[in-house]
Amino acid sequence: MRLLTHNMLSSNIKGVTNGFPLGIIIDKSTQIEVEINTDFLKTMFSKIDWKALVDAATLMGYSDLPEEVDESMLESEELLNKFHHALLELHLEEGALICPETGRRFPVSKGIPNMLLHEDEI
Amino acid sequence: MSSRPEFQAPPEIFYNETEARKYTSSSRIVEIQSKLSERALELLDLPNDGVPRLLLDIGCGSGLSGETLSENGQQWIGLDISDSMLDVALEREVEGDLLLSDMGQGLGFRDGVIDGAISISAVQEFDLFSVFDKQWLCNADKSSHVPRLRLKAFFGSLYRCLARGAKAVFQMYPESVAQRELILGYAMRAGFSGGVVVDYPHSTKARKEYLFLTCGPPSMSLALPKAVVEDGESCSEDENGSDGDNQTVNSRSVMLKNISFCLYYRTHQLYQIRCLGQCISYISLWILNKLLVRISDRQRPSKRQKTTKKGKGKGWILKKKEQMRKKGNAVPNDTKYTGRKRKTHF
Numbered sequence: 001m002r003l004l005t006h007n008m009l010s011s012n013i014k015g016v017t018n019g020f021p022l023g024i025i026i027d028k029s030t031q032i033e034v035e036i037n038t039d040f041l042k043t044m045f046s047k048i049d050w051k052a053l054v055d056a057a058t059l060m061g062y063s064d065l066p067e068e069v070d071e072s073m074l075e076s077e078e079l080l081n082k083f084h085h086a087l088l089e090l091h092l093e094e095g096a097l098i099c100p101e102t103g104r105r106f107p108v109s110k111g112i113p114n115m116l117l118h119e120d121e122i
Numbered sequence: 123m124s125s126r127p128e129f130q131a132p133p134e135i136f137y138n139e140t141e142a143r144k145y146t147s148s149s150r151i152v153e154i155q156s157k158l159s160e161r162a163l164e165l166l167d168l169p170n171d172g173v174p175r176l177l178l179d180i181g182c183g184s185g186l187s188g189e190t191l192s193e194n195g196q197q198w199i200g201l202d203i204s205d206s207m208l209d210v211a212l213e214r215e216v217e218g219d220l221l222l223s224d225m226g227q228g229l230g231f232r233d234g235v236i237d238g239a240i241s242i243s244a245v246q247e248f249d250l251f252s253v254f255d256k257q258w259l260c261n262a263d264k265s266s267h268v269p270r271l272r273l274k275a276f277f278g279s280l281y282r283c284l285a286r287g288a289k290a291v292f293q294m295y296p297e298s299v300a301q302r303e304l305i306l307g308y309a310m311r312a313g314f315s316g317g318v319v320v321d322y323p324h325s326t327k328a329r330k331e332y333l334f335l336t337c338g339p340p341s342m343s344l345a346l347p348k349a350v351v352e353d354g355e356s357c358s359e360d361e362n363g364s365d366g367d368n369q370t371v372n373s374r375s376v377m378l379k380n381i382s383f384c385l386y387y388r389t390h391q392l393y394q395i396r397c398l399g400q401c402i403s404y405i406s407l408w409i410l411n412k413l414l415v416r417i418s419d420r421q422r423p424s425k426r427q428k429t430t431k432k433g434k435g436k437g438w439i440l441k442k443k444e445q446m447r448k449k450g451n452a453v454p455n456d457t458k459y460t461g462r463k464r465k466t467h468f
């Protein structure tokens with residue numbers, strides 16, 4: 001699972017009002033190089049929660065993203081490269097995602113988070 | 123799929139390891155699913171600017187539908203309730219991220235972040251899952267409201283996570299008119315507008331239905347512009363004479379503006395527009411193109427047939443991209459990643 005997906009996911013357990021961002025527990029992570037598409041990054045930028053991305057990337061061992069950004073910085077190739085790497089090349093392989101409100105663990109195995117809810121969470 | 127899986131067991135049980143492999147190794151299924159996905163993508167009608175969008179593939183299974191999205195340069199997140207199907211997707215090294223998730227429990231995404239969604243041959247399964255609740259739990263009281271709650275949770279959460287104006291296209295094989303109406307009803311209640319596009323309505327084999335949803339109020343493009351309604355065609359079929367025939371083009375257009383859902387039946391050169399079981403107008407394919415989507419000529423035999431045996435190599439992708447460019451579509455540039463080799467599909 002890439003941090004792009006982590007940035008979109010939100011816990012939808014019944015009663016949870018703010019399920020974002022999910023905490024991350026890392027047992028294993030990988031990096032997979034992919035081609036950069038700056039147009040995609042620029043259109044995604046407005047939808048990304050930057051702080052959540054910075055925090056998640058830091059946990060994954062990548063701390064080169066600036067804490068603060070604004071749209072004008074997207075002109076910088078250097079920033080785009082970092083943004084690309086954090087968003088699309090870091091993968092959580094084994095571990096868990098944690099609901100920020102309830103602490104419920106969603107296990108991640110082979111890169112696939114198990115988001116199935118129990119009867120009493122629906 | 124000759125015997126419909128949803129009548130046999132709930133999806134996470136039906137699609138066990140053996141079935142998941144069988145499904146994905148059938149070249150017939152691979153071809154059908156990729157055709158359905160291409161058509162769904164066409165109906166999704168994403169902006170023609172070559173910029174990848176972030177899409178959902180709901181009930182992504184082993185990634186056959188997602189692969190079509192990747193081939194079109196889109197980013198996607200796939201979710202499915204069957205871990206065996208997802209395992210096969212992993213083996214096939216699909217490009218999208220995968221989630222083990224039951225759409226009937228609602229989708230857990232932030233609001234407004236997703237650019238569009240497709241779902242290929244999956245919706246009818248999740249709805250019918252409730253039938254099995256009934257059989258297995260023998261709890262009539264519970265099972266009567268479970269499907270409704272599941273549909274409500276699903277469409278409600280889908281509506282929230284889609285960006286305003288985003289679309290969702292569900293190819294499905296509804297079990298009955300009642301099931302389709304139930305699904306449509308919940309989509310509408312969640313705030314969607316749209317309709318059902320029926321390709322080849324008169325062929326039992328080729329008939330394909332696509333539920334087409336737009337996030338937000340009916341857009342102007344769904345309301346028929348007056349001048350383009352093709353009149354003079356009598357709506358012979360299923361019409362009881364009392365209305366339709368004598369209506370002027372104008373009043374028909376007005377009617378169409380006021381409905382958020384209608385059926386588009388394909389009959390030869392024309393699409394019948396049906397609402398509440400009545401044919402209310404015919405429009406030409408050309409007009410439907412303008413209205414809804416760009417529809418390639420489905421009557422022609424598929425060019426795909428020749429290529430599927432050999433698999434879609436880099437050459438095929440480059441050729442296809444070139445064709446798309448000639449048609450004036452914006453297509454991502456060719457790079458060293460284009461059509462790169464993936465693990466063999468068994």
Ligand SMILES: C[S@@+](CC[C@H](N)C(=O)[O-])C[C@H]1O[C@@H](n2cnc3c(N)ncnc32)[C@H](O)[C@@H]1O
Pocket residue numbers: 133134137155180181182183184185186187201202203204207223224225226241242243244247248
């Ligand atoms: C016929 S397969 C289609 C798979 C893929 N879309 C394709 O085109 O090949 C239907 C898929 O829907 C999934 N499905 C059924 N009910 C579901 C639910 N409630 N939530 C998520 N996935 C579901 C099944 O597990 C199965 O993988």
